[in-house]
Amino acid sequence: MSGWLQWSAARPWLAIGAAAVVVAVVFGRDRLAEWRHRRLAVKARLVTVAAPPEVTAESAAVLWTTMTGVLTPSVWRRIVYGTPHVAWEYTWTGRALAIGIWVPGTIPPGAVEAAVRAAWPAATVAVAEATAPIPDSVADAVGGAHWPLQHDGLPWRTDHDVDPLRPLFAAGAEVGNREQACVQILARPAPAGRVRAARRRATQANFPGGRPDVAARFLSTGARLLAEGITALVQALLPGPSPRRSPSGAAARVSLDTVAAAAAKTVVDKAIRVPHFEIAIRFAVAATRQPRDANIDPVRAKRLHERLVGLAHTFGAASAVYTGPNRLRRMKMPAPVATLAGRRLRHGFMATVPELAVLAGLPLDLAVPGLDRARAKAVPAPVAVPSGGRGVKVLGRAQLGGHTVGVNVVDTRQHMHVIGKTGSGKSTLLLNLILADIKARRGVVLIDPRGDLVNDILDRLPATYADRIVLIDPAQQRPACFNPLDDVDDPQLAVDNLVGIFSKIFQGQWGPRMDDTMRVACLTLMRHAKPVLGMIPPLLQSKQFRVMFTEGLEDPDGLGGYWTWYDSINETFRGQVIAPVLARLRAFLLRDFVKSVIGRPQSSFDMADILDGKALLCRLPKGILGEETTRILGSLIVARTWQAAVARAAIPEDQRKDATLFVDECQNFLTLPGSVADMLAEARGFRLGLVLAHQDLAQLPKETAAAVSANARTKIVFNVDPSDARELSRHTKPEIDEHDLSHLDAYTATARLLVANRELPAFTFTTNPPAPIVGEATAIRQQAAGAGIGGQNGQDDPPMMRVAKEATRKRLSKDRE
Incomplete structure (x- = not known):
C-alpha cells in the first residue's frame, strides 16, 4: 500500500485528473438532466379531468397501468432523452377544485387523453396549454414533500373501506377565497436498475x-x-422461589x-407487483397577492404565514391515511411555488400501481367540496356512422376522435327528431343542415317562429343562391304569397287541412257548427276561380255577394241544402251561427302581413318547385305576429307542403327528389286533421323528410309524442330536463343514460341514427360552428321582393276581392243606419 501511495504521490496530475473527471461527470449529469427537462416542457399541456358521477376503486389502477405503455420509451430514446414523467395535480383556487394531468410535449397528443377515457369512460377531458399550478405572484407560500419513512421496498396501505382521498379533499375545503393550493404527484416508470435492487432486497x-x-x-x-x-x-424483583428456566x-x-x-x-x-413507478409527492399552499399587500405590516404578515403553515400541516397530515408497513413523512421544501411550477422529477421513490392509484386518482365519494363533476360522458360514434361525402348531411364532429359524423340523405326520409332546452344548440344544428341542403340543391321548407334562424341563413348565403330563395317575412317589402284555397287538383284535401288547422288551434272553442260553417264557406268559394280566405266574411254577411257563389247549387244534401237553410233563418240567429267563425278569421285576417301573404288569388311560387330544389324560408316571429297568427300561418304552410308531397304520387318514385320540411317549435304546427303518425309514415314514400325540433316532451300532445317517438327514427337529443331524459333514454341506453342526457354541455348532443334502415347505438357529438357571415342578405331580399306579387296594403286587389270589399262596406253602412 505504501508503495502505491509513493507512486501516486510522485504523479499528482493523476489525482487532479481524477477530480476533474468526477466534476465533469457531476456537472454533465446535471446539464443533461436540465436539457432533458427543457425538452419535456416544450409544448407541454394540461389535461383537465372532470370526474364522472360514479367512480370505481379499480379505475385509477387501470389508468396507471396504461400509462406505463404511454411513458416507456424505446431503449435508445431512454438512453438519450431519459424516461418522461407526468404530474397528477389536485389544484384549489379558493374552494374550487380541479384535477389535471401535466403531460410533457414529447408525449403524442391524445395518448394520455385516451388512457383517461379508458380508465373512466364517463369522464370528460379538456386539453389546454400547461401553466403553473400556482402563479408566482403570491404574497406568501408554504409547502413540503412526502417521502417514505422507511426504505421504499416496504409498502404503504392501499386497502381502504372509504375513499382514501377524503382527508385530502377535507383539507382542500379549508382553502380560503384568496388562497391557492396544489398537491402534485410526479410519476414515471421506474428504472430497471431500481426494480432489480428491490427484488434483490426481497430475496x-x-x-x-x-x-x-x-x-x-x-x-x-x-x-x-x-x-x-x-x-x-x-x-x-418478584418474591418467591426462583422459577425454573422457561x-x-x-x-x-x-x-x-x-x-x-x-x-x-x-x-x-x-417487489413482484409490476409495473413499478418512480414518484415524488409535493404540495404547496399560497396566499394570493393583493394590491394592499405591498405595504403589509409585520403583524398581519405573521398571521398570514401562520395561517398558511397550519393549512400546509393539514395537507401534510392527509397522508397519514396511507400508514401501513411503511408511511409517508413530511419534509420541508424550499421555494414551493417555483418547485411545483417546474414539475421536475430528478429522484423519487418506488411505488406499485396500487400504491400510486390510491394517491393519484379520481374521488370515489359522490360529494366532494368544490369539485365540478363531468356533466355527461363522451361516447364514440359507431363505425357505420357516415363521415361525409355526397349524399350525407353532416351533423358535426364526434366528441371522441373529432372526425366528421353525419346521416345519409336516404335515411333522413324517415325523419329526425331534435329536442333540447333553449340555448342548447338546436338552432346551430338546424342552420348547418339547412345551409347544406340549399347548397346541395335539395328542397327546403323552413318554419321559423322565432325569426333568428332565417336571418342567420340569409346572412350566410351568397347572392348567387337568390334565384332559389322564396321568402315569407313580415320584414320583407313584398313577401312571397300563397293562397290556401287555390288547390284545384284536390279542393277537398285543401279544405280539410284548412278547417282542421282552425279546429286544432281553437279546439277549446271550436264546435260542430263552426266546423260546418267554415267548411261549407271554403268549398263554396272554391267552386269559382281565384277564391281567397278574405272572401269568407262577405260570403257569410252579404246576401248580394253570396248569390254570386250560391247560384246554381241545387244539391239539397250538400252545399245547396246548407245555403237554403242559412238563408231561411232570421238575421239574429244567423249572426249567432257565424259570429264565432268570423271572430277567429278576423283576428287572423286583420294583419296587413297576413293579407299580403294569403290574400292574393294567385300564389307567387309553386310548392312542387320548392320540393324539387328551391328553398321556402318562412320567418314568422311570434313577437311580431302574435302566437295564434303564427300558428295558423305556419300550419297553412305545413299543410300546403303536405299537399304538394301527396301530389308526388303521380310521379314515378325514382324521379322524386329529396326534400326536407324543417319545423322549429313543431308543437305549434302539427295541426293537420289526420294522424301525425300516418303523415310521418306516408311522407317517406314521397321523399319528404321532416325535421321536428322543440324544447321538451310536455309540449307535444300524448298521441303526437308517441307518433314522433315511433316514426322519427333519427334522434338528436341536446340537454333536456331530467323527466324528459328518463323517457328519451329508452332510445339511447345502454350507451347513454338519463344522467348524461340531462347534463350535456351546450352544442353537444346525443345521436341515435338510422343507417341503412338499422338503428345504431347512441353516441355523442358536437355541432360545427356556423359558417362565416357572407353579408349578402340584402341582395337576396331584394331579389326575393321582386318575385312577390302585389303589395301589403291592398294594392292591385283582384276584381272579385274588390267586389267583396264593396259588399262589406255596404253591409257596414246598412248596419249604421
Missing part, C-alpha cells in the same frame, strides 16, 4: 433458507435482548421471527 428477506436482511436482523436481535433483560429483572426467550424469538417474516413478505409482494 434477502428473513425467510428460512434465505439470507436475512441486515436491518431486520439487527432489529430482531436488539428486541430479543431487550425482552430477555426485562424478563430477568422482573424475576429478580422457554419465554425462545417464544419471544419465535414471535419476533414471525413479525420479521410478515414484514419480509410485504417487501416481496411489493
Whole structure:
C-alpha cells in the first residue's frame, strides 16, 4: 500500500485528473438532466379531468397501468432523452377544485387523453396549454414533500373501506377565497436498475433458507435482548422461589421471527407487483397577492404565514391515511411555488400501481367540496356512422376522435327528431343542415317562429343562391304569397287541412257548427276561380255577394241544402251561427302581413318547385305576429307542403327528389286533421323528410309524442330536463343514460341514427360552428321582393276581392243606419 501511495504521490496530475473527471461527470449529469427537462416542457399541456358521477376503486389502477405503455420509451430514446414523467395535480383556487394531468410535449397528443377515457369512460377531458399550478405572484407560500419513512421496498396501505382521498379533499375545503393550493404527484416508470435492487432486497428477506436482511436482523436481535433483560429483572424483583428456566426467550424469538417474516413478505409482494413507478409527492399552499399587500405590516404578515403553515400541516397530515408497513413523512421544501411550477422529477421513490392509484386518482365519494363533476360522458360514434361525402348531411364532429359524423340523405326520409332546452344548440344544428341542403340543391321548407334562424341563413348565403330563395317575412317589402284555397287538383284535401288547422288551434272553442260553417264557406268559394280566405266574411254577411257563389247549387244534401237553410233563418240567429267563425278569421285576417301573404288569388311560387330544389324560408316571429297568427300561418304552410308531397304520387318514385320540411317549435304546427303518425309514415314514400325540433316532451300532445317517438327514427337529443331524459333514454341506453342526457354541455348532443334502415347505438357529438357571415342578405331580399306579387296594403286587389270589399262596406253602412 505504501508503495502505491509513493507512486501516486510522485504523479499528482493523476489525482487532479481524477477530480476533474468526477466534476465533469457531476456537472454533465446535471446539464443533461436540465436539457432533458427543457425538452419535456416544450409544448407541454394540461389535461383537465372532470370526474364522472360514479367512480370505481379499480379505475385509477387501470389508468396507471396504461400509462406505463404511454411513458416507456424505446431503449435508445431512454438512453438519450431519459424516461418522461407526468404530474397528477389536485389544484384549489379558493374552494374550487380541479384535477389535471401535466403531460410533457414529447408525449403524442391524445395518448394520455385516451388512457383517461379508458380508465373512466364517463369522464370528460379538456386539453389546454400547461401553466403553473400556482402563479408566482403570491404574497406568501408554504409547502413540503412526502417521502417514505422507511426504505421504499416496504409498502404503504392501499386497502381502504372509504375513499382514501377524503382527508385530502377535507383539507382542500379549508382553502380560503384568496388562497391557492396544489398537491402534485410526479410519476414515471421506474428504472430497471431500481426494480432489480428491490427484488434483490426481497430475496434477502428473513425467510428460512434465505439470507436475512441486515436491518431486520439487527432489529430482531436488539428486541430479543431487550425482552430477555426485562424478563430477568422482573424475576429478580418478584418474591418467591426462583422459577425454573422457561422457554419465554425462545417464544419471544419465535414471535419476533414471525413479525420479521410478515414484514419480509410485504417487501416481496411489493417487489413482484409490476409495473413499478418512480414518484415524488409535493404540495404547496399560497396566499394570493393583493394590491394592499405591498405595504403589509409585520403583524398581519405573521398571521398570514401562520395561517398558511397550519393549512400546509393539514395537507401534510392527509397522508397519514396511507400508514401501513411503511408511511409517508413530511419534509420541508424550499421555494414551493417555483418547485411545483417546474414539475421536475430528478429522484423519487418506488411505488406499485396500487400504491400510486390510491394517491393519484379520481374521488370515489359522490360529494366532494368544490369539485365540478363531468356533466355527461363522451361516447364514440359507431363505425357505420357516415363521415361525409355526397349524399350525407353532416351533423358535426364526434366528441371522441373529432372526425366528421353525419346521416345519409336516404335515411333522413324517415325523419329526425331534435329536442333540447333553449340555448342548447338546436338552432346551430338546424342552420348547418339547412345551409347544406340549399347548397346541395335539395328542397327546403323552413318554419321559423322565432325569426333568428332565417336571418342567420340569409346572412350566410351568397347572392348567387337568390334565384332559389322564396321568402315569407313580415320584414320583407313584398313577401312571397300563397293562397290556401287555390288547390284545384284536390279542393277537398285543401279544405280539410284548412278547417282542421282552425279546429286544432281553437279546439277549446271550436264546435260542430263552426266546423260546418267554415267548411261549407271554403268549398263554396272554391267552386269559382281565384277564391281567397278574405272572401269568407262577405260570403257569410252579404246576401248580394253570396248569390254570386250560391247560384246554381241545387244539391239539397250538400252545399245547396246548407245555403237554403242559412238563408231561411232570421238575421239574429244567423249572426249567432257565424259570429264565432268570423271572430277567429278576423283576428287572423286583420294583419296587413297576413293579407299580403294569403290574400292574393294567385300564389307567387309553386310548392312542387320548392320540393324539387328551391328553398321556402318562412320567418314568422311570434313577437311580431302574435302566437295564434303564427300558428295558423305556419300550419297553412305545413299543410300546403303536405299537399304538394301527396301530389308526388303521380310521379314515378325514382324521379322524386329529396326534400326536407324543417319545423322549429313543431308543437305549434302539427295541426293537420289526420294522424301525425300516418303523415310521418306516408311522407317517406314521397321523399319528404321532416325535421321536428322543440324544447321538451310536455309540449307535444300524448298521441303526437308517441307518433314522433315511433316514426322519427333519427334522434338528436341536446340537454333536456331530467323527466324528459328518463323517457328519451329508452332510445339511447345502454350507451347513454338519463344522467348524461340531462347534463350535456351546450352544442353537444346525443345521436341515435338510422343507417341503412338499422338503428345504431347512441353516441355523442358536437355541432360545427356556423359558417362565416357572407353579408349578402340584402341582395337576396331584394331579389326575393321582386318575385312577390302585389303589395301589403291592398294594392292591385283582384276584381272579385274588390267586389267583396264593396259588399262589406255596404253591409257596414246598412248596419249604421
